[in-house]
Amino acid sequence: MIVVSQAALPLENESDDIAASTRAALAEGFELLSLPVALMATEEVTPALAGLAARAPRTPAVWVGTIPEEAVYRAVYAQLRAKNVWLVNDPEAHLDVFEFDRAYPRLADLTARTVVITAVEQVAAAVAEVGLPAFLKGALLSRKHSGWAACVAHDVAEAEALAAALLRRRYLSRGRVLVRELLPLRRFEVPASDFPIGREYRVFLLGGEVLAHGYYWPYTGDWAHLSADEEAAMLAVARAAASRLATPLVSVDIGQLERGDWAVIEVGDPQFSGLSFIPPRVLWAALARRLAAWR
Secondary structure, eight states, rough: OOEEEOOOOOOOOOOOHHHHHHHHHHHHHHHEEEOOSOOGGGGGHHHHHHHHOOOOOHHHHHHHESSHHHHHHHHHHHHHTTTTTTEESOOOHHHHHHHHHHHHHHHHBBBOOOEEEEGGGGGGHHHHOOOOOEEEEESSOOGGGOOGGGESSSSSSHHHHHHHHHHHHHHHHTEEETEEOOBOOOOOOOTTTSOOEEEEEEEEEEEEEEEEEEEEESSOOGGGGOHHHHHHHHHHHHHHHHHHHHOSEEEEEEBBBTTTEEEEEEOOOOSSSSTTTHHHHHHHHHHHHHHHOOO
């Protein structure tokens, strides 16, 4: 088993998820294959992997790094496959979960109503379908880091402004914006953020089996702790979502609604998803066990 890591060496940064995952993978017996921390172009892939020897038998691999452009992911996958090293998620599987508009048709009844647009002129019709207030994000990422006002529109004019900002940032949108129903999540105010946090959890799964899970937000309180029944209900939704997707290794973010049930917030590729409060050693120990038997 190989961990394809973009962590800066040596692995000393305690707050860096990529370094933490790489340390945990090595502790669980994964072989390290390092990629440049900033891998930006396809022409950088061949020299980066030139020293990798061909493997027999077929060897599974998990990439841990920053979100690559589609062409870079495809190039890394092809170069590894030529050496009989296989990333768990092939390029289509990777895109199917990281670009949420590709996953949405399979998850529509488990998540917020969503309309995909490619131009500001389409915003009014999208808002009419999902209602106001609406949550806007790129096909790949949202602007949560910029606060509530960077994500939530209360009228069409605000929605158009948010959509325009997302379309200007290709690394967030890849040319598509998702106009989404604002789910009635249980929310809590924290002094450190103007973004009200929810009772949300991140779950990593391989082949539909839960590997590890943890609270999503970087702030915790009494609300972060789940009863056994709540945990079972939350994980059931995560498994249901994963079962509908063809992607083997998937992350599913689950949030609790005000009425107490659970909804899918987002899905992603764990190779490029933050750990939140997921313990790295727990995750990578489970990955090692599953990959030993996984086909």
